[in-house]
Amino acid sequence: MSSSNAIGDSTVIQQRNLVEQVADYLTQAIISQKFAPGERLSEVQLARDLGVSRAPVREAARLLESRGLLVSQPRRGFFVRALDAAELNDIFDLRLCLERHAMARLVGDFDADKEGALRRQVEVMCEVAAGDNESRKIEEDLVFHRMVIAFAGNRRLLKAFDDITHELRLCIALIGKTHADPDSISTSHWLLLDALASGEPGRCREAIDYHIGVARDYVVQGIGETVA
Amino acid sequence: MSSSNAIGDSTVIQQRNLVEQVADYLTQAIISQKFAPGERLSEVQLARDLGVSRAPVREAARLLESRGLLVSQPRRGFFVRALDAAELNDIFDLRLCLERHAMARLVGDFDADKEGALRRQVEVMCEVAAGDNESRKIEEDLVFHRMVIAFAGNRRLLKAFDDITHELRLCIALIGKTHADPDSISTSHWLLLDALASGEPGRCREAIDYHIGVARDYVVQGIGETVA
DNA sequence: GTTCGCCAAACTGTCGACAGTCGACAGATT
DNA sequence: AATCTGTCGACTGTCGACAGTTTGGCGAAC
Numbered sequence: 259m260s261s262s263n264a265i266g267d268s269t270v271i272q273q274r275n276l277v278e279q280v281a282d283y284l285t286q287a288i289i290s291q292k293f294a295p296g297e298r299l300s301e302v303q304l305a306r307d308l309g310v311s312r313a314p315v316r317e318a319a320r321l322l323e324s325r326g327l328l329v330s331q332p333r334r335g336f337f338v339r340a341l342d343a344a345e346l347n348d349i350f351d352l353r354l355c356l357e358r359h360a361m362a363r364l365v366g367d368f369d370a371d372k373e374g375a376l377r378r379q380v381e382v383m384c385e386v387a388a389g390d391n392e393s394r395k396i397e398e399d400l401v402f403h404r405m406v407i408a409f410a411g412n413r414r415l416l417k418a419f420d421d422i423t424h425e426l427r428l429c430i431a432l433i434g435k436t437h438a439d440p441d442s443i444s445t446s447h448w449l450l451l452d453a454l455a456s457g458e459p460g461r462c463r464e465a466i467d468y469h470i471g472v473a474r475d476y477v478v479q480g481i482g483e484t485v486a
Numbered sequence: 487m488s489s490s491n492a493i494g495d496s497t498v499i500q501q502r503n504l505v506e507q508v509a510d511y512l513t514q515a516i517i518s519q520k521f522a523p524g525e526r527l528s529e530v531q532l533a534r535d536l537g538v539s540r541a542p543v544r545e546a547a548r549l550l551e552s553r554g555l556l557v558s559q560p561r562r563g564f565f566v567r568a569l570d571a572a573e574l575n576d577i578f579d580l581r582l583c584l585e586r587h588a589m590a591r592l593v594g595d596f597d598a599d600k601e602g603a604l605r606r607q608v609e610v611m612c613e614v615a616a617g618d619n620e621s622r623k624i625e626e627d628l629v630f631h632r633m634v635i636a637f638a639g640n641r642r643l644l645k646a647f648d649d650i651t652h653e654l655r656l657c658i659a660l661i662g663k664t665h666a667d668p669d670s671i672s673t674s675h676w677l678l679l680d681a682l683a684s685g686e687p688g689r690c691r692e693a694i695d696y697h698i699g700v701a702r703d704y705v706v707q708g709i710g711e712t713v714a
Numbered sequence: 715g716t717t718c719g720c721c722a723a724a725c726t727g728t729c730g731a732c733a734g735t736c737g738a739c740a741g742a743t744t
Numbered sequence: 745a746a747t748c749t750g751t752c753g754a755c756t757g758t759c760g761a762c763a764g765t766t767t768g769g770c771g772a773a774c
Binding site: 301333 | 754755756757
Binding site: 275313316317320321324332345348349351352355356358359363412413414415418421422 | 503541544545548549552560573576577579580583584586587591640641642643646649650
C-alpha cells in the first residue's frame with residue numbers, strides 16, 4: 259500500500275482502478291478543506307498533479323458530482339460543492355425522513371442479535387469519543403446509523419442513505435468539529451437503542467426526531483457562525 | 487428586452503453535448519426494452535452505432551449507472567439493470583417514505599395556488615388516461631407526484647425522488663402496462679388532493695399509503711407474472 | 715464424454731492530441 | 745471615465761490508439 263495522500267508520487271499506481279483512487283483523493287481533499295468550497299478544479303492540472311491522464315480524472319469528478327461533492331457547469335468544469343444553510347436543512351430533513359422510516363420498519367422485527375450489534379457499536383463510539391480523532395468519531399457515528407438502516411432490510415433505502423452520507427461528511431467537515439460533549443453523543447444513541455428495544459413506534463419516532471434535530475441545529479448553527 | 491439570450495421567441499441556442507444525447511438514447515432504449523434486462527452493452531459497438539467515440543458513451547453509461555438503469559462490473563463493462571421482486575418492493579417502499587414525508591411537510595402550508603396547480607395536473611392526467619399513449623400516462627402521473635414533492639420545499643428530497651424516478655420508469659416499463667382502469671387513476675389522485683386540502687396529516691398519510699400501496703402491488707404482481 | 719488448458723478475438727482502462735468554446739484583458743470608441 | 749469590441753490564452757468536449765485483461769471456443773488429455 260502506497261502513501262495515501264499522494265497518488266502519483268514516483269511509483270506508478272497499479273491494479274486498483276485509477277478512477278477510484280482519484281475519487282478517494284478528491285474526496286479526502288474536499289472533506290479536509292484542501293480545496294475551498296466553490297473552488298474551480300482544473301482537469302489538466304489535477305491530472306498533472308496526480309500523474310494520470312484526464313480520462314480517470316473526469317470519471318472520478320463525475321462520480322463525485324453524483325455524490326454531491328462537486329458540481330459541474332457545462333464547458334466550465336467542476337467546482338467544489340458549497341453548501342448554504344438552506345441546503346443543509348434540506349439534507350438533514352431528508353436524513354430524518356430516511357431514518358424515521360428505517361426505525362419504523364426495524365422496530366417491527368427487532369431482536370437480540372441486532373440489539374447486540376448496535377450496542378457494541380455504541381460502545382465503540384464511546385471509546386472513540388474519549389479521544390480527539392474527530393473524523394473517527396464522525397465515521398463511527400455514521401456506522402451506527404448505517405447499521406440501523408441496514409437492519410431495516412431495504413437495500414434501496416440504504417443506498418439513499420449512503421448517497422447523503424458523503425454530503426453529511428462534507429457539511430460536518432465544514433463546521434470543523436463534532437458535537438462538543440462526548441457524553442451527549444453516547445446518551446443520545448442509547449436513547450435510540452432503548453426506543454427500538456421498547457418496541458413502541460411512537461418512542462422510536464420521538465427518539466430519532468430529537469436525535470436528528472439536535473444534529474441539524476448544531477450543524478446549521480455551526481455553518482451560520484462560519485459564514486458570519 | 488424580452489429575450490436577451492434567446493433567438494426569436496423560444497429558440498434558444500443550446501448545443502446539447504453528446505453525453506446527454508447518448509444518455510437519452512440509452513435511456514429510451516432501456517425503457518423501451520430494446521435492450522433486454524441483464525444484457526451486456528459494448529462500448530465500442532454503441533459508439534459505432536451512434537457514430538461517436540467511446541468517451542461520450544462511457545460518460546453516458548456512468549450517468550445511467552448512477553441513475554440505476556445500468557450496473558457496471560470492473561473490466562467487464564455495463565449491463566442493463568435487472569430488477570427482481572425484492573428490489574421492486576424496496577423501490578416502492580422508499581418512494582412511500584419520500585412521499586409520506588413530502589405530504590406531511592406540504593399539508594402544513596397548503597394553499598389555493600398549489601391546490602389549483604395540482605388540480606390542473608390531475609385534469610391533464612384524466613385527459614391522457616382516455617387515450618392509449620401509455621408512456622404519456624406514466625409521465626403525467628410522475629409529474630403530479632413530482633409537483634407534490636416540489637411543493638414540499640425540500641430540494642434535496644426532490645432530488646432523491648428524481649433519482650428513483652428513472653428506476654420507477656424502468657420497472658413500470660418492465661410490466662408493460664399502466665393501471666388497467668383509467669378511472670381508478672384519477673379517483674386515486676383526487677383522494678390525494680382532498681386529503682391535502684383537508685389539512686389533516688392523518689388523512690394525507692392514509693391517502694398516500696393507499697396510493698403507493700396499490701401501485702406497488704400492481705407492479706410487483708406484474709413482475710411476478712412476467713417472470714413466471 | 716468430460717474436463718482442463720491454451721489461443722485468438724474482443725473489450726475495457728488509459729493515454730495523448732486536436733478543435734471548439736469560454737473568460738479575461740487590452741485597446742478602441744463615445 | 746465608462747463601455748464596447750477584438751484578441752489571446754486556457755480549458756473542456758471529443759477523438760483515435762495502445763496495452764492489458766477477459767471471454768469464448770477449440771483441441772488435447774483423462
